[in-house]
Amino acid sequence: MENIPIIELKEIRKSFFIGNREIEVLKGINIKIYEKESIAIIGQSGSGKTTLMNIIGCMDRATSGTYLFKGKDITTFNDDELSSFRNESIGFVFQQFHLIPYINALDNVILPTIYSKKNIDNVKQKAISLLTELGMHDRIYNKPTQLSGGQQQRVAIARALINDPEIILADEPTGALDTKTSSEIMDILTSLNEKGKTIIIITHEQEIANRCKKIIRISDGKIV
Amino acid sequence: MAKLFKIYKLRLFNQALKAIISYPLRSFFCLIGISLGILSITLIIASIEGANKKALQLFSDFGPDAILIFSGSEQLRSARIRINTLTFDDMEAIRNHIIGCYETIPMIPVRNMTVAYGDKKWRTLGIGSTTEYFTSWGWRISDGNSFSEEDIEEFNNVAVIGQEIVKQVFNGDPQSAIGKTILLNNKPFYIAGVLKERGISFGSMVLDDRIIMPITTVMRELLNERKYIGAIRARFYGDLNSRIEDVVSLLRERHGLKGEMPNDFTIRTAEDAKQFLLVLQGTLVLFLGITGSISLVVGGFVMANLFMISVQERSSEIGIRRAFGAKKNHIITQILLECVIIALAGSLIGLILSFIAGKLILAYTTIPISFSYKVFWITALVATIVGVISGLYPAKRAASLNPVEALFA
Known part of the structure; x- marks a missing residue:
């Protein structure tokens, strides 16, 4: 088991059409990510790192290439299968937090369980303990607008963890936060990795990338 | 399995309910549109039932085995000349x-x-x-x-x-x-x-x-x-x-x-009396039928429009739900549930309004109005159909959004 990567990307290419012009954003990416790793994918804007993240997170499909998850080819999954895959295996953390504005912190954390086939007992209890662990015990019933950026990102991390996914996929998780809050959020993410979660962080900041055990640098659609 | 299915649907129902409460203005306008339509529909049904009841009573009062012979021909009678x-x-x-x-x-x-x-x-x-x-x-x-x-x-x-x-x-x-x-x-x-x-x-x-x-x-x-x-x-x-x-x-x-x-005489039967009443009623039914259908259609359009705008406003929310595992069907179900819940609430308000209107009509006119449980079921059915039809296009639009584009829009 040890030598099978949790994620293996082979020759992943992605192109977009702008008018009639085909623009290749990813030009043959090969990555192997093993369980319990923490990986930073670093690149300047326009390097294709967001597109890569969308493909790793199964929000988007590659134009060509193969995506193996625990050795299983998921390139052929249909829309519903991809949705279930995201639900069970990926926990997203976004730069702009992306909480649903009209429901409170607790309901935002519970959100992924709504679409889960697993019948988790005491979902509410689990969500509350996750929020408590992240120091949010007195903000459980607050709406996102009543929370600071750092607090919103903590709620978002709790949401990413609720379904026990194999991978936490964080896209510029500190991009909208000040330096102090950034390091707090990074502390949380690295401690999650220490507890055994596979963490993938997309960033353009070297400092953030340095907190990860492995750094993959991407430039102009290629790994360098 | 059945239990699991129930819980699963209940969760979506909860999500729909929260969205309805969180967009009060949208919900309010939809409610008004639907309830006015249902009001007219209910009054139509009630007046048809009232007319039938009255006709039946008239029929038995007159006597189904009886005829009435009047002096004077049909023509003279309709000209109000009495001989x-x-x-x-x-x-x-x-x-x-x-x-x-x-x-x-x-x-x-x-x-x-x-x-x-x-x-x-x-x-x-x-x-x-x-x-x-x-x-x-x-x-x-x-x-x-x-x-x-x-x-x-x-x-x-x-x-x-x-x-x-x-x-x-x-x-x-x-x-x-x-x-x-x-x-x-x-x-x-x-x-x-x-x-x-x-x-x-x-x-x-x-x-x-x-x-x-x-x-x-x-x-x-x-x-x-x-x-x-x-x-x-x-x-x-x-x-x-x-x-x-x-x-x-x-x-x-x-x-x-x-x-x-x-x-030089005219014969009337219970059947004639009934016909007379139903013709009178027919005009009212036609009028209410047209206004009722129009207001329901307008209500439906209002709802469809507001939901289209809402889907655009909420594209980020839809992207979030998709990222965390919502299938297209989940999104469609939630939007449709929102529409149907609003439509059903609207029909309930419409029913209450029609009871009040019915009382006023009974008090100030001679139009017979009669409510029965049938009205409740018919309006609930009509409201559900309107809700589904209005919600279908916005729901499909929402589900067909590209998750990445929706999320970062």
């Missing part, structure tokens, strides 16, 4: 020669008869008839007595008054009317009894606004008429249509009508 062509002899002939005839009653109207008692004055319809009038029409005496056979033979000035007269002249107290003497077209009449309330009206004609007197007295004292009567009510055993044919040929022969000459 008397029927006689007591005609009535006797029908009674004796038509097979299956078991009852005939003569009637003569005194239109715009003045009623005076003390300083109270009123105008009403006087009817001269026999004692059988009350039994034949199934119209019982609530207070006092009917006039008797003797009263008819002796031309006595005796009257039985309707509830409307009690209301207008005797302050609504029937007991106080019994035994009093009132002036009818300036002739004194003794009040023997009061008719039970019928509570039905025909447009402007209130059935309870009438006074019944012995036909002999009416003809001699009030009308100075010796030969002709206004109408004959007859009841038959057996097939009514063939009896009517027999009556027509008998009367034509007796009145010396030959060949193409039109009848």
Whole structure:
């Protein structure tokens, strides 16, 4: 088991059409990510790192290439299968937090369980303990607008963890936060990795990338 | 498995409910649109039911085995020209020669008869008839007595008054009317009894606004008429249509009508009375039907539009849900649930409004309105259909959004 990567990307290419012009954003990416790793994918804007993240997170499909998850080819999954895959295996953390504005912190954390086939007992209890662990015990019933950026990102991390996914996929998780809050959020993410979660962080900041055990640098659609 | 399915749907239902509450303005306008549509639909159903109920009552009041023969042809009657062509002899002939005839009653109207008692004055319809009038029409005496056979033979000035007269002249107290003497077209009449309330009206004609007197007295004292009567009510055993044919040929022969000459009398049945009412009602149903359908369609359009805007506004939310594992069907289900919940709530409000409107209509008009449980189910069904149709396009739009584009829009 040890030598099978949790994620293996082979020759992943992605192109977009702008008018009639085909623009290749990813030009043959090969990555192997093993369980319990923490990986930073670093690149300047326009390097294709967001597109890569969308493909790793199964929000988007590659134009060509193969995506193996625990050795299983998921390139052929249909829309519903991809949705279930995201639900069970990926926990997203976004730069702009992306909480649903009209429901409170607790309901935002519970959100992924709504679409889960697993019948988790005491979902509410689990969500509350996750929020408590992240120091949010007195903000459980607050709406996102009543929370600071750092607090919103903590709620978002709790949401990413609720379904026990194999991978936490964080896209510029500190991009909208000040330096102090950034390091707090990074502390949380690295401690999650220490507890055994596979963490993938997309960033353009070297400092953030340095907190990860492995750094993959991407430039102009290629790994360098 | 079934339990799991239930929990699963319940969660989506909760999400829909939260969204409805969180977008109050959108929900409010949708509610108004739908409830106005449902209001009209409910009133249509209630008035159709009311009309049917009234028609059925009218049918049984009139007597399904009875006919009413009026003096004068159809044309003259519709031109409101009154001539008397029927006689007591005609009535006797029908009674004796038509097979299956078991009852005939003569009637003569005194239109715009003045009623005076003390300083109270009123105008009403006087009817001269026999004692059988009350039994034949199934119209019982609530207070006092009917006039008797003797009263008819002796031309006595005796009257039985309707509830409307009690209301207008005797302050609504029937007991106080019994035994009093009132002036009818300036002739004194003794009040023997009061008719039970019928509570039905025909447009402007209130059935309870009438006074019944012995036909002999009416003809001699009030009308100075010796030969002709206004109408004959007859009841038959057996097939009514063939009896009517027999009556027509008998009367034509007796009145010396030959060949193409039109009848100088008009025959009405319970069926005609029912038709008359349903035609009256038909106009209302058509009017309400058109406005009801239009307002429902408009309500549906309002809802569809607001949801389209809402889906655009909420594209980020849809992207988030998709990122965390919502399938296209989950998104469609949630939006449709939002629409159907709003539509059902709207239909409930519409129902409540229609009960209030129904009470007002009953109080201020003669349009019969009748509510039943059927209305509840029909409006719920209609609202669900409107909700689904309005929500379908926005829901599909929402589900077809590219998750990445929706999320970062």
